[in-house]
Amino acid sequence: MTANHISPEETGWKAGLNLVTQSGKASAFTRRLFAQTRLEATMTLKRGESLLLTLGIPIVLLIFFAEVHILPASTKKPIDFLSPGILALAVMSTSMVSLGIATGFERSYKVLKRLGTTPLGRPALIVSKIAAVLLIEIVQAVILILVSLGLGWKPSGNAGEAVIIIILGTASFSGIGLFLAGTLKAEVNLAVANGLYLLLLLMGNMIIPVSKFPSWMATLARALPAAALSSGLFHSLNHGSPVPAWAWLVLIAWTVAAPVAAAISWKWE
């Protein structure tokens, strides 16, 4: 503090309304982060449409396409292809669609503007949003894996590698979701995010194998984070073969580019 700054003592500020004050033991950043993360997760779970998107649709798609064999399959048992694909879909739903739409509406409700003048700060807000997404993804993964096991899925491979792939996918899709939220009006963002969700569901190697696409479309699909995420999960959890280099490269590129674009486009109001 420089000599020009005015201290609380100089302003004559007293205890404040004679109300009891509350003291915290945790460090300021941790306390804010914990409170904000809890809030972010609670708000997501309170939104019915968000629950439908993050849990309802993936479970329904998983059960339906595992039992009704109408899609072209690249594996003997459809569940072996579907399980990692639907896990990827769940990651995309939470980190891109749910996070992006919620953030867009938070801006239109002036929630972000109000937070801009509190001690929370941008780093804690962003970290808490990501932490809440990861928490919800853990719940999604547990439920989807249990359902998949019930449908006869026998995963094998490298779970650690799958976790890394999910984290990269989360960062990529969170960046895309926040970028859309930062550049579009809330209602337009809602429509675009849902449209993108549908497009990436079809082109993302989640329920239809990219190998069944015409070559130009397969090339385009492989450049998108959805196919890279689902292929990465498929190979790390199912196939026993190493994750293809293109999937790593595409995921890492989106992990860098999308959050940077989101940071540049970020607006409190």
Place this chain on the structure above:
Amino acid sequence: MTDTPVVSCNDLMITYDEKVAVNGLSFEAFAGRVLAILGPNGAGKTSTVEALEGYRMPSRGSISVLGYDPAKSSKALSSRIGVMLQEGGVHPVMSPTEAIHLFSAYYNNPLAPTGILQLVGLEDVARKPYKKLSGGEKQRLSLGLAIIGRPEVVFLDEPTAGVDPQGRLGIREIIMRLREQGACIILTTHELPEAERLADEVLILNKGKKVMQGSVQELLSLGSKSVGVIRLRVASSLDRELLANTAGVDMGEVAEELPGKYLINAPGTPERIVAITTLLASLDISIDTLTSGTANLEEAYLNLIEGDANDS
């Protein structure tokens, strides 16, 4: 308490693209005092307050809040200022209890959430989602969130807009208690009686420029074109020129606020009152009310804004 201003603006200019919202504004605000910023729509009130809160970067001039530039020192200031937005700012599905507990976690030494809930009178709706609260309840919650961190400078944008009379009383009490505790309070309002009750000082803006800054008494004396006014309400409209001639003033000193409702900027001397009543008797027009006295804040304010519009 200190005589050093805790908030000051010097030659402030705020622009949005090509549009100038605030132009050359300078003023100061002090600890333990309430400054009300008044002005018509588009006067630059919210732009000014948002620049003080750090939301707007001035195109020209300087701002100091507790010795910091708010646009560059949000980290240093955020725990020492309290902000009440004109509307919104809370998740629609969040309850007052959740919002107050969340905000209390942001500050190192917050007021107790239960105390705040009680103070703003929201115990009965503590678990109701924000979207289902009435306008007044939303405002009271917003005020509670603004003061939970024990701010030294409080910015309140239209704090009593949409609040019922009982709620207004509660908000006024909280503001006066904050003032007693030594906080500097800067509020914007359209409601002049509110400013008259609360403010130590008023700052009047029009078209982005300062019209005057001073105490309510100074505003009353500056805004009253003469040492007194006469208020007249009659059953039917009168000829303004005839009324002005009868009162012995220029026509510009007679305003017809509503059909049959006149404000004459002139002291209510016995001679003038007799002349007016004689005129009305000759025209066979009955009097609803006829009073004389000093201008109220609203009249003084309108005179100043009108004078400013004529000058520019």
